[in-house]
Amino acid sequence: MSRLIVISNRVSRPSKTGNQGGLAVALSQALRESRGIWVGWSGEVTESFTGQIGFSEDEGVKTATIDLEEQDVDEYYNGYANKTLWPLFHFRIDLAEYARDFEGGYNRVNQRFADTASPLIEPEDVIWVHDYHMIPLGQMLRDRGHRNRMGFFLHIPWPPTRLLVSLPHHTKLVQTLFAYDVVGFHTEEWLESFRHYVEREMGGTVDGDYVTLGNRTIQAIACPIGINAQEYADAATSEAAGDMFEKVRRSLQDRAMIVGVDRLDYSKGLEERFNGYARFLKDHPEQHRKVVLTQIAPPSRGEVESYQQIRATLDAIAGRINGEYSDVDWTPIRYVNQGYPRDMLAGIYRAARIGLVTPLRDGMNLVAKEYVAAQDPENPGVLILSRFAGAALQLKDALLINPYSPEEMSDAITRALAMPLDERKRRWRAMMDCVEGQDIRWWRECFTGRLLAVERDNEEKKPETEAAA
Numbered sequence: 240m241s242r243l244i245v246i247s248n249r250v251s252r253p254s255k256t257g258n259q260g261g262l263a264v265a266l267s268q269a270l271r272e273s274r275g276i277w278v279g280w281s282g283e284v285t286e287s288f289t290g291q292i293g294f295s296e297d298e299g300v301k302t303a304t305i306d307l308e309e310q311d312v313d314e315y316y317n318g319y320a321n322k323t324l325w326p327l328f329h330f331r332i333d334l335a336e337y338a339r340d341f342e343g344g345y346n347r348v349n350q351r352f353a354d355t356a357s358p359l360i361e362p363e364d365v366i367w368v369h370d371y372h373m374i375p376l377g378q379m380l381r382d383r384g385h386r387n388r389m390g391f392f393l394h395i396p397w398p399p400t401r402l403l404v405s406l407p408h409h410t411k412l413v414q415t416l417f418a419y420d421v422v423g424f425h426t427e428e429w430l431e432s433f434r435h436y437v438e439r440e441m442g443g444t445v446d447g448d449y450v451t452l453g454n455r456t457i458q459a460i461a462c463p464i465g466i467n468a469q470e471y472a473d474a475a476t477s478e479a480a481g482d483m484f485e486k487v488r489r490s491l492q493d494r495a496m497i498v499g500v501d502r503l504d505y506s507k508g509l510e511e512r513f514n515g516y517a518r519f520l521k522d523h524p525e526q527h528r529k530v531v532l533t534q535i536a537p538p539s540r541g542e543v544e545s546y547q548q549i550r551a552t553l554d555a556i557a558g559r560i561n562g563e564y565s566d567v568d569w570t571p572i573r574y575v576n577q578g579y580p581r582d583m584l585a586g587i588y589r590a591a592r593i594g595l596v597t598p599l600r601d602g603m604n605l606v607a608k609e610y611v612a613a614q615d616p617e618n619p620g621v622l623i624l625s626r627f628a629g630a631a632l633q634l635k636d637a638l639l640i641n642p643y644s645p646e647e648m649s650d651a652i653t654r655a656l657a658m659p660l661d662e663r664k665r666r667w668r669a670m671m672d673c674v675e676g677q678d679i680r681w682w683r684e685c686f687t688g689r690l691l692a693v694e695r696d697n698e699e700k701k702p703e704t705e706a707a708a
């Protein structure tokens with residue numbers, strides 16, 4: 240097997256406690272099997288950039304990281320990545336900030352990553368770059384003479400062309416994607432938007448999976464990420480999960496729990512979720528005291544203003560709803576700003592009668608899949624899912640809703656609470672088949688399979704037979 244080099248903004252080191260996310264576990268496994276290396280930012284900030292590479296090996300996974308300086312973090316991470324690309328790619332041009340410093344910092348840091356990775360790359364290595372932080376990296380590696388097979392996977396949505404054109408120098412950025420051999424998206428929808436942009440804005444051509452711009456033909460594919468379904472199902476029956484399950488159930492006193500688990504991010508639709516739940520409480524006085532919404536939302540990207548705002552807004556809405564409806568022995572919203580280890584989280588999912596996953600826009604959304612995997616097959620809960628999450632294209636047996644509509648949310652909660660066991664089991668089985676069938680390993684192999692089949696440096700163009708078809 241060719242050696243794999245994974246490059247992403249943050250590197251997740253395997254630990255004995257097993258608290259790595261599913262993506263990190265899948266990549267670590269592939270890196271271990273191919274004796275590969277994971278390159279990225281250490282998360283540390285130094286006074287001035289040194290370029291010194293920190294090598295480490297944990298649980299058989301080699302990592303190479305660099306520290307960044309404060310200006311890098313401001314302009315690249317908090318700036319272009321999280322104030323410009325993240326909101327724009329989540330359809331929030333109202334929140335996107337366009338600043339030349341951000342763009343300059345983004346390119347500078349990508350050059351730094353290219354300088355870091357370049358000496359580590361051998362000709363037969365396969366390179367897999369991840370996410371919106373690193374779009375131009377492949378081009379920068381080509382500029383340094385690397386002809387390796389290179390792939391890029393975007394973990395967030397690809398925006399419609401009409402929104403993407405609001406980004407200064409959008410064509411220049413998208414052009415750099417043609418340095419890769421394979422570019423992957425979670426869903427057909429994001430893939431279609433990408434193809435549309437290339438055809439309309441760049442004069443490129445599309446032929447099945449092959450997208451051509453000038454003399455470069457790349458493969459653009461949809462390859463939905465999954466979770467480690469079996470491990471998650473096992474986690475849900477672990478001792479830690481059982482303890483958490485009991486603790487939650489005891490505290491509920493026979494009330495039904497609705498659970499939301501999200502990074503505190505405006506794309507996750509938390510404000511709309513709270514408003515939808517408030518609508519449910521208003522429309523259904525008979526359900527008061529019978530239901531509790533537990534929202535777990537650890538803060539993220541706290542240095543970005545829009546994230547500080549969403550936090551303040553949510554504190555206020557939760558306070559208002561609880562103020563209006565609480566009684567001495569019932570609080571309708573439990574709002575928790577902390578993270579939990581996977582096994583405990585699995586216990587919480589299993590204790591919840593409803594999983595409420597309502598992003599306004601999401602590349603995929605793994606929480607929806609985790610909720611399904613953690614359920615008791617004999618008494619599964621109901622997933623209510625935003626139709627704007629990538630996961631909605633796979634989990635069609637969830638109750639799909641428009642997260643902007645408080646009425647739809649209220650109706651779905653009512654329906655889920657009343658859903659008979661037979662229907663819950665039938666819907667859950669169909670979703671679980673998908674979660675198990677297209678799990679994290681399937682995803683990894685789906686992408687790397689394509690990449691490994693490519694000849695080095697795009698030498699093999701479109702096969703004749705397919706071109707003629």
Ligand code: ADQ
Nearest residue numbers: 394464500501502535537577578579601602603604605606
């Ligand atoms: P995220 O936006 O981070 O990921 P998501 O896919 O839901 O969104 O993954 C979040 C992960 O964090 C889940 O594994 C979840 O269990 C975990 N998590 C959240 N809150 C937690 C808590 N309180 N304690 C512990 N763990 C918690 C981005 C894209 C998504 C895409 C993924 C993977 O935005 O659309 O699905 O990458 O490609």
